Amino acid sequence: MIIVNAKAKTNSETIEALKDIINTLEIETKKERGCLEYAFSVDINNPNIVRITELWEDLKSLQDHLETKHVEIFRDALAQNPMDVEAHFYESKEIDYPG
Numbered sequence: 271m272i273i274v275n276a277k278a279k280t281n282s283e284t285i286e287a288l289k290d291i292i293n294t295l296e297i298e299t300k301k302e303r304g305c306l307e308y309a310f311s312v313d314i315n316n317p318n319i320v321r322i323t324e325l326w327e328d329l330k331s332l333q334d335h336l337e338t339k340h341v342e343i344f345r346d347a348l349a350q351n352p353m354d355v356e357a358h359f360y361e362s363k364e365i366d367y368p369g
Contacts, residue, residue: 271362276323277321278356279353280318288348293326296309302331305324309323322355332345
């Protein structure tokens, strides 16, 4: 499993400008082969932080995702409405609840 954990620092104007594009990106991405989870969320303690969580079956699924039209549209929108994004990529396996 591939996990993407990203954080974007931004502002309310940028979030509003990207809202429809992000919504479409989420909807279309969740239809992709290998997508287990894909979500953008606003940090409850700082509304200028957007968190992006992605779970993929394998690296190939993530690589294919990055070549889709909806990702291209999102990247183009980011060029017009920049966010400071920090992303980390992990390979892992799911374990049972440890508690």
